[in-house]
Amino acid sequence: MVDIATRVYNHKWKIDPIVRSLIDTDFYKLLMCQSVFRNRPKTQVTFSLINRTDKVPLAKLIDEGELREQLDHIRSLSLSRGESTWLRGNTFYGKRQMFRPDFMEWFEKLRLPPYYLERRGDQYELTFEGDWPEVMLWEIPALAVLMELRSRAVLNDLGRFELKVLYARAMTRLWEKIERLRELSPLGIADFGTRRRHSFLWQDWCVQAMIEGLGPKFTGTSNCLIAKERDLEAIGTNAHELPMVYSALAETDAELAQSPYKVLEDWQEEHEGNLRIILPDTYGTKGFLENAPYWLAGWTGIRIDSGDPAAGAEVAIDWWKARGEDPTKKLVIFSDGLDVDKIVELHSQFAGRVKVSFGWGTLLTNDFRGLVPNDALAPFSLVCKAVSANGSPTVKLSDNPEKAMGPAAEIERYKRVFGVGEQKRIKVVV
Amino acid sequence: MVDIATRVYNHKWKIDPIVRSLIDTDFYKLLMCQSVFRNRPKTQVTFSLINRTDKVPLAKLIDEGELREQLDHIRSLSLSRGESTWLRGNTFYGKRQMFRPDFMEWFEKLRLPPYYLERRGDQYELTFEGDWPEVMLWEIPALAVLMELRSRAVLNDLGRFELKVLYARAMTRLWEKIERLRELSPLGIADFGTRRRHSFLWQDWCVQAMIEGLGPKFTGTSNCLIAKERDLEAIGTNAHELPMVYSALAETDAELAQSPYKVLEDWQEEHEGNLRIILPDTYGTKGFLENAPYWLAGWTGIRIDSGDPAAGAEVAIDWWKARGEDPTKKLVIFSDGLDVDKIVELHSQFAGRVKVSFGWGTLLTNDFRGLVPNDALAPFSLVCKAVSANGSPTVKLSDNPEKAMGPAAEIERYKRVFGVGEQKRIKVVV
Known part of the structure; x- marks a missing residue:
């Protein structure tokens, strides 16, 4: 009725x-x-x-x-x-x-x-x-x-049943991904897909599918509204925005070099536990970790958001070891351009060596690749x-020059200040 | 709300x-x-x-x-x-x-x-x-x-999203079939899937998908309620039931031999045009056509419902030719165990030689093969x-001994009366 x-x-x-x-x-x-x-x-x-x-x-x-x-x-x-x-x-x-x-x-x-x-x-x-x-x-x-x-x-331009079938295909695809993910153990994976979602309703559907398909392995969503409506954990810590703005405000090169650490100092005053997650790649992970203050190694974990993720995790593991920390107690959150193959690969490589966790974004909430002519719904x-x-x-700068942003002269200055050398170019898909 | x-x-x-x-x-x-x-x-x-x-x-x-x-x-x-x-x-x-x-x-x-x-x-x-x-x-x-x-x-036993995905998969499968069918031209295809449908709602969905996907190539449904609700043609003529009961009522072998023709005589009194469709296989197509009264060749078409469908259609074509009829004016309705591959194959073999039409049943309205564990939804x-x-x-008897029904002694008598010899066994899938 x-x-x-x-x-x-x-x-x-x-x-x-x-x-x-x-x-x-x-x-x-x-x-x-x-x-x-x-x-x-x-x-x-x-x-x-x-x-x-x-x-x-x-x-x-x-x-x-x-x-x-x-x-x-x-x-x-x-x-x-x-x-x-x-x-x-x-x-x-x-x-x-x-x-x-x-x-x-x-x-x-x-x-x-x-x-x-x-x-x-x-x-x-x-x-x-x-x-x-x-x-x-x-x-x-x-x-x-x-x-x-x-x-x-x-x-x-699609008819009613074409739409029905389009979503049927996308649902099937997501469910097949979930069926593969549920084989992984232990697993912690969260929805990070708000910013690039196909639509709100579709993100909400994806989250519901993750709830049913993964149970407690699905740790929550970054979306506050969906977390509220679906009674889930709201997930997230901090992003490049903080070091980028702090750095832009720096008045000298020396101050610039310290800006990313100043961000985390401020953060540490406010937050503890699982909110103390290092995002090290804004101006190159390697230099950032090498020059980090001693207290940073005590933080709970690290988020790998650009560059080759496995290489980034290895760098973090070596760094923790060099600072006398036990990597198996540390959280590594992968969050860059993930899809199931990559998640499975990273899981098999790092589960047991660190606490592995995944922030799954665009290819969770917007994988309509190949489902309409000219691939017109592909994520971008x-x-x-x-x-x-x-x-x-x-x-x-990040760990991938394809993701670098800013005026060329400033990019050069930052590379000098942060001691960033040659970087590997990786195609940005999403 | x-x-x-x-x-x-x-x-x-x-x-x-x-x-x-x-x-x-x-x-x-x-x-x-x-x-x-x-x-x-x-x-x-x-x-x-x-x-x-x-x-x-x-x-x-x-x-x-x-x-x-x-x-x-x-x-x-x-x-x-x-x-x-x-x-x-x-x-x-x-x-x-x-x-x-x-x-x-x-x-x-x-x-x-x-x-x-x-x-x-x-x-x-x-x-x-x-x-x-x-x-x-x-x-x-x-x-x-x-x-x-x-x-x-x-x-x-399925969860809410497992159900969602199950239907998503079935919808996708059907749509892929429809996308293949719409390439065929000219085409006439109807839903004959009421009796073996997965469910009423699913049959109704399949019909709606056929309407949108095939347009006028979808000629209607055998289901009266759906035809009424969706404003479609109700499709169908007659079935084995009539010759089976007429034959059981025959008191002599001679009367028995005439029973299938008596059915069509009664039918001809009531119906004309596209309702004059011969269903020849109840006691073997070959003998039925050989012994048929002259007026039967004037009927509009034939429905092939058992045995090798291509062989059955060739028998009908030869019979029409032998009786001076033009096969290109005749309708051949295939309705036995069809799926898209078979439809495409029969279409390419007979389009142009006769007016080809399809009554698509179980694998239209009940193709959930492989979609749940142990194939527990496979049609039967x-x-x-x-x-x-x-x-x-x-x-x-039909044109496939796997579909024969009745007491063994009676089957033997019918085979003798209708002159049915060796028949090819074909596995009954649906």
């Missing part, structure tokens, strides 16, 4: 909103936001959306009016009472009141700041400027909107990054 | 009924029923359900109480006003008022007669006795109930047949 009221209510929507909640975002954005709110609240930043996959002509696929409507809708959102209660009352990583009252009061009043949108050829230029704690919260919803409008554009590499802070450009 | 009233209403069902309408049956059953109602209404028949696949232990899988509830529910059904209107008012095969007023009055009052159910080892013995027009209408619902209760038994060969008429046993 059709519920007439629901149907009529649906008719009243001007748009079908993609992002319907301010907590439809990654948990680490909120953790970092609180850290920024406490330590660097007045930093002026610019975030910019960058499509690293030129051959996906976003501006041809997506109507500018529709894009504006979706972004405007996000600006109309504020934290609901239930969302606020969940953030205030929940235990995250075993800790109550992770989010402090002053931060929550600020967050409850927050509306996202304006956006700047312009078409440049076949791409959109989408930027956000202002106070760091506000601007940074645009990253995930902006990516989610672009990703999902692109999906909708491609799906617009869209990012939204801090590009400047208080007027200075940001730089990211 | 959940529609509370719907949820509460659903709670009130004692069972989830499999057959919810007396027209959830094959169209040809109704055509034959009207013919029997007119010509042989008082014949006393026994129909019996026979599971030709011993290794599917129906009585272990299906609870007897549940089976009785489903069968009792069917006995509570009667023709609804809308169903009656559809049968009375519709144009079938281009003809208005296909169903005569006296038949409709009888049908509107009909409740199905009692059933007799007994467990024998791992199988059920399910029989129906009484007036032919009433008893014959048990065939399709009885098969549908057994098939679907078996599906439900197997699916009972369940039939419900007239086994006696006015106290005499019925016999079927």
Whole structure:
């Protein structure tokens, strides 16, 4: 029986909103936001959306009016009472009141700041400027909107049963992946796929499939809204954004060299246990670890997010050993461009030697490769990054020069300051 | 939003009924029923359900109480006003008022007669006795109930997402078949899958997929209820049941030899055009055609339902030529154990030489092969047949001795009377 009221209510929507909640975002954005709110609240930043996959002509696929409507809708959102209660009352990583009252009061009043949108050829230029704690919260919803409008554009031409079968195929594919993953033991794997998801509903479906298929091996999702609705752990720690902005604010090369450690010093003041995860690759993993202060080896683990993941893990293991730590007690989180083959391979290589864990992103929540003509739903590499802070450009090197960002001269300076030599180029798929 | 009233209403069902309408049956059953109602209404028949696949232990899988509830529910059904209107008012095969007023009055009052159910080892013995027009209408619902209760038994252990993925896989498989079929041109293909369907909802889904995927190449469904709901042609003509019962009633060998032609004589009085389809294999195609009366070659086409289908079609083509008919004007309907490979092969062999058409049954509406452990959803060969008429046993030979039915001595007599020699054994899959 059709519920007439629901149907009529649906008719009243001007748009079908993609992002319907301010907590439809990654948990680490909120953790970092609180850290920024406490330590660097007045930093002026610019975030910019960058499509690293030129051959996906976003501006041809997506109507500018529709894009504006979706972004405007996000600006109309504020934290609901239930969302606020969940953030205030929940235990995250075993800790109550992770989010402090002053931060929550600020967050409850927050509306996202304006956006700047312009078409440049076949791409959109989408930027956000202002106070760091506000601007940074645009990253995930902006990516989610672009990703999902692109999906909708491609799906617009399909018939009802073609759609049914498309999703049937994608579901089957995911389930086959899950069936392979459930063979791995011990296993800890989380959903990190919000930013590049095919759509919200599809991410939610993927999470539900992981719950049923993997049981306790599925450790949670980075998406706060889905964690809340599905009663899961919200997962995440920190990202490149912090060292990038801290570094841009450094006034001398000496200060620059210390910036990434300053980030972790601030972090250590606030967090313990499983939230103390090193993200070492912003300016090259090797140099970062070699020059790290002694206390950093005491942290719980490391996240490998660029370069050859096995090589990165070996570097970390050697480093822990050299600092008198027992690697088998340490957590290694792989989170870069994972799919099942790679997960199985890394698991067999490192399970037992360290505590292995996986943050599975794009190819969990957006694997529609080969399912429509011209592969028009293939995932692509869209990012939204801090590009400047208080007027200075940001730089990211990472362990793969394909992922480097920033003005060429600045990249050279950073490479010199951080002692980064020759790096291996690895194709960025997602 | 959940529609509370719907949820509460659903709670009130004692069972989830499999057959919810007396027209959830094959169209040809109704055509034959009207013919029997007119010509042989008082014949006393026994129909019996026979599971030709011993290794599917129906009585272990299906609870007897549940089976009785489903069968009792069917006995509570009667023709609804809308169903009656559809049968009375519709144009079938281009003809208005296909169903005569006296038949409709009888049908509107009909409740199905009692059933007799007994467990024998791992199988059920399910029989129906009484007036032919009433008893014959048990065939399709009885098969549908057994098939679907078996599906439900197997699916009972699956989780919510396992179910989701199971159907995703089955949908994908069907769509891949449809994508291959749509390449064939010209093509006419109909759903003949009611009797062996996985479930009602699944058959309905398959039909909808065929509508979208094949457009006018999908000529309709044998299922009256689905034809009514989806606004499709109801498809079907006549079946082995008529010559089997007519033959059992024959009192001499000479009368027996003429029985199959008597059936078609009665049929010809009532029907014309595309309803004049010969089903020649009940007692061997070759002898049947050789001895057929001259007027039969004028019929519209032939249905090939056992034996090697290509060989059967060649026999028909030769026969038409020998009788001065133009085979390119004749319809050949293949309906035995079809799947896409076979359809493509037969199409390439006969398109242009005759008008080719397909009645696609079990592997359209019940192809879950390999999708659950132990292949526990594989289709199996369940039939419900007239086994006696006015106290005499019925016999079927067909063009495949694996499908022969009846007492051994009677089979020998029929083979002698109809001049059936050596037959090729073909494994019965579905």
